[in-house]
Amino acid sequence: MFIHNPLNDSELSFPILECIHIIGFTFSLGTIAVVDFRLLDWGMPHQKPSQLYQDTAAFTLVGIIVMIFSGLLLFSSDPDMYYLNVAFDLKMVFLLLAILFNYTIHRSAVLEDAGSRRAKAVGWISLGLWSAVIFGGIFLAFINEGLSLKNLLMIR
Amino acid sequence: MILSFAQWMQATAFFSALRQSWFVYPAIMATHLLAIALFGGMVLLTNLRLLGLAMTDRSVSDVVGQWRVPKRIGLIIVATCGILMLGSKAEEYYYNIFFRTKITLLALMFLHGWYFRRSVYYNTEEIDKAPEIPIRVKVAASLSLVLWASIACAGRGIGYIDPPLNKLHAQTFPAATVLERTKR
Numbered sequence: 001m002f003i004h005n006p007l008n009d010s011e012l013s014f015p016i017l018e019c020i021h022i023i024g025f026t027f028s029l030g031t032i033a034v035v036d037f038r039l040l041d042w043g044m045p046h047q048k049p050s051q052l053y054q055d056t057a058a059f060t061l062v063g064i065i066v067m068i069f070s071g072l073l074l075f076s077s078d079p080d081m082y083y084l085n086v087a088f089d090l091k092m093v094f095l096l097l098a099i100l101f102n103y104t105i106h107r108s109a110v111l112e113d114a115g116s117r118r119a120k121a122v123g124w125i126s127l128g129l130w131s132a133v134i135f136g137g138i139f140l141a142f143i144n145e146g147l148s149l150k151n152l153l154m155i156r
Numbered sequence: 157m158i159l160s161f162a163q164w165m166q167a168t169a170f171f172s173a174l175r176q177s178w179f180v181y182p183a184i185m186a187t188h189l190l191a192i193a194l195f196g197g198m199v200l201l202t203n204l205r206l207l208g209l210a211m212t213d214r215s216v217s218d219v220v221g222q223w224r225v226p227k228r229i230g231l232i233i234v235a236t237c238g239i240l241m242l243g244s245k246a247e248e249y250y251y252n253i254f255f256r257t258k259i260t261l262l263a264l265m266f267l268h269g270w271y272f273r274r275s276v277y278y279n280t281e282e283i284d285k286a287p288e289i290p291i292r293v294k295v296a297a298s299l300s301l302v303l304w305a306s307i308a309c310a311g312r313g314i315g316y317i318d319p320p321l322n323k324l325h326a327q328t329f330p331a332a333t334v335l336e337r338t339k340r
Binding site: 015018019022023025026027029030031032033034037042043044045046047051055056059127130131134135137138139141142 | 178179181182183185186189190192193194195196197198199200201204210211213214218222223225226305308309312313316
């Protein structure tokens with residue numbers, strides 16, 4: 001409760017961290033999306049999904065590490081606000097699912113250059129999970145502190 | 157003149173409705189950011205390939221050529237969302253120093269694309285034939301990365317400038333009323 005967080009001493013630290021967060025997830029999500037688009041047959045027809053995955057896996061991992069660490073620092077600036085925010089809760093659920101999916105089902109389907117039906121399903125699920133994470137991240141700033149899912153559904 | 161155009165644009169029924177909905181504006185912003193993330197990966201990888209730092213097993217022609225169309229589609233999605241956000245709060249953006257910075261940087265980005273078009277982005281076969289990546293290509297790729305990162309940061313900065321309320325003619329939807337409504 002009374003731990004002093006030096007991040008809150010400067011007005012600039014939060015926006016700078018946000019920029020690092022955005023660049024981090026452009027690396028992770030951007031490189032995952034390149035593989036997903038290939039799974040969906042949107043671009044890069046000359047390469048197999050597994051080749052694209054091998055080209056981009058290191059960038060994805062670095063991006064995930066940067067976005068998680070910058071995200072933890074952003075969270076530490078005002079944990080109560082995030083903790084009580086329904087959009088943040090959903091974002092964390094989808095983030096966990098997206099990372100788990102990425103390194104299990106997604107990875108094996110990509111490395112095996114899975115047939116078109118499975119490849120398309122995996123591509124859509126991956127894009128869907130990561131989209132939910134981004135939407136959660138934006139909406140948490142537009143939702144009032146303490147707004148529960150129940151209250152949210154009552155808004156017309 | 158720009159200011160009166162901004163005032164007229166945000167007063168149109170379409171942009172007023174957009175501004176007054178509590179969820180449409182954030183949904184457009186989220187789509188803007190999502191498209192930046194999804195298509196930004198191609199921009200990153202293309203430029204890193206031109207620098208010789210990524211995808212070195214693939215030819216420059218392969219990387220630049222195959223992502224040209226998807227990158228344009230991405231730019232159209234990002235720009236459309238950007239224009240929708242701009243239109244709904246045009247007057248506020250007009251006064252915003254980070255918005256002005258972002259537009260200036262975007263203009264520089266277009267100049268960059270025009271200037272290096274022939275020698276780099278449509279000259280990939282020559283680049284593949286060269287024993288080493290020419291310095292001009294590396295300069296183009298580095299400038300592109302720095303400009304795009306600056307545009308993203310300037311975009312984030314827009315939200316940190318308090319709107320000059322005494323000058324504005326349209327009220328933006330105050331977030332506090334979301335909770336007020338739920339109490340009724």
